[in-house]
Amino acid sequence: MTFTGPTILILILLLSVSTIHAEPVDQRTSNAGLPDPFMFSDGTRVSSKNDWTRRRAELQDLILRYEYGQMPPAPGNTQSVELQRNARDHHNQYKITCGPDQKISLVLDLLLPEGKGPFPVILRGDLCWGSVPDDLIKQITGRGYILAQFNRLEMAPDLGSETTLLRAAYPEKQFGAIAAWAWGFHRCVDVLTTLDFVDKTKIAITGHSRGGKAALLAGATDERIALTVPNGSGTGGADCYRVQGRQSEGIARITKNFPLWLAPDFKQFAGNEDRLPFDQHDVLALCAPRALLMTDALDDQYANPHGSFQTFHGAREVYKFLGVPDKIALHYRDGKHAQNEVDWKALLDYADQVFAGKPSQQNLNPKPFDDQLLFKWTAPESK
Ligand code: GCU
Numbered sequence: 065m066t067f068t069g070p071t072i073l074i075l076i077l078l079l080s081v082s083t084i085h086a087e088p089v090d091q092r093t094s095n096a097g098l099p100d101p102f103m104f105s106d107g108t109r110v111s112s113k114n115d116w117t118r119r120r121a122e123l124q125d126l127i128l129r130y131e132y133g134q135m136p137p138a139p140g141n142t143q144s145v146e147l148q149r150n151a152r153d154h155h156n157q158y159k160i161t162c163g164p165d166q167k168i169s170l171v172l173d174l175l176l177p178e179g180k181g182p183f184p185v186i187l188r189g190d191l192c193w194g195s196v197p198d199d200l201i202k203q204i205t206g207r208g209y210i211l212a213q214f215n216r217l218e219m220a221p222d223l224g225s226e227t228t229l230l231r232a233a234y235p236e237k238q239f240g241a242i243a244a245w246a247w248g249f250h251r252c253v254d255v256l257t258t259l260d261f262v263d264k265t266k267i268a269i270t271g272h273s274r275g276g277k278a279a280l281l282a283g284a285t286d287e288r289i290a291l292t293v294p295n296g297s298g299t300g301g302a303d304c305y306r307v308q309g310r311q312s313e314g315i316a317r318i319t320k321n322f323p324l325w326l327a328p329d330f331k332q333f334a335g336n337e338d339r340l341p342f343d344q345h346d347v348l349a350l351c352a353p354r355a356l357l358m359t360d361a362l363d364d365q366y367a368n369p370h371g372s373f374q375t376f377h378g379a380r381e382v383y384k385f386l387g388v389p390d391k392i393a394l395h396y397r398d399g400k401h402a403q404n405e406v407d408w409k410a411l412l413d414y415a416d417q418v419f420a421g422k423p424s425q426q427n428l429n430p431k432p433f434d435d436q437l438l439f440k441w442t443a444p445e446s447k
Pocket residue numbers: 272273274275296297298299313318321
């Protein structure tokens with residue numbers, strides 16, 4: 065068969081349209097188990113690290129298209145102005161501007177350890193909920209980390225109005241608030257990587273709950289981030305859509321209560337979770353081979369610790385395949401929904417392990433449940 069110029073043009077147009085839009089749920093086949101992350105959409109399976117690079121790109125595209133919406137592009141014009149540098153308090157602040165006409169702005173706040181650095185950093189986006197308590201700040205900086213914080217709501221509000229500055233700046237992109245918050249993490253990383261007292265190879269990010277969902281997406285989509293720590297991130301975070309308990313949130317509740325957090329069409333997967341072409345183990349796996357720690361609480365039924373047990377084991381197959389099984393870790397503590405001192409200690413110990421080779425004494429591959437895993441596939445033999 066020969067193709068004429070106009071036919072080729074039509075084919076290209078059809079192909080590009082089919083890659084932009086998510087397939088409607090009723091046209092998707094059902095898969096009750098966790099989808100195999102190593103299986104390309106065309107049915108072939110990953111067998112080399114190069115294959116994984118291609119599959120990772122395919123997964124990222126699917127995940128953004130179906131779940132979070134397309135993130136705005138990296139603006140390429142991030143600038144920062146020092147608002148304060150206080151050597152006595154070890155406290156610096158920067159105003160970041162970027163995007164069309166430099167109209168997007170946010171404040172990045174740094175608390176620094178003693179000394180000259182370069183220091184590893186822990187970047188947290190939840191300043192909208194206040195800073196971490198003073199005694200924790202002392203532990204973080206005392207262990208040689210910069211605590212960098214910003215308010216993710218400067219990118220998009222928690223609730224309500226669609227007309228945020230970020231949406232107005234990128235009207236051609238359809239993204240939810242979680243993607244906007246993740247984009248805010250990336251802009252902070254743009255600035256952190258320009259500071260001479262920052263160790264650019266040791267940037268960790270964290271967030272709690274909705275902030276944990278944003279931190280996970282930010283880490284999944286930016287290879288400059290060396291360690292990603294979603295805490296109590298639940299639905300749209302490290303939780304598993306296909307494994308839900310009676311009290312867990314799931315797609316129906318999150319898309320009803322927070323209709324602007326995820327991609328507008330995602331709600332069609334409520335009750336149709338088995339038709340999603342991925343699950344959240346795939347989002348975790350996008351971080352590989354970079355380090356990832358999930359911190360969750362056993363009584364946090366709404367965020368569904370049974371779900372994160374499944375996604376951890378699913379994503380771990382990808383880390384095994386890439387030869388770094390210990391770069392993914394899971395920490396459960398007793399108690400409820402919070403990012404408390406126990407969670408922070410797990411984070412700092414794991415950061416010390418990943419960044420300074422100091423083995424963590426925490427139980428990072430726990431088996432609190434005897435749940436059966438919802439998948440049978442394993443990592444392929446790496447060629
Ligand atoms: C709500 C929401 C959760 C979210 C939580 C939070 O409960 O349903 O998905 O994680 O708020 O951010 O505290």
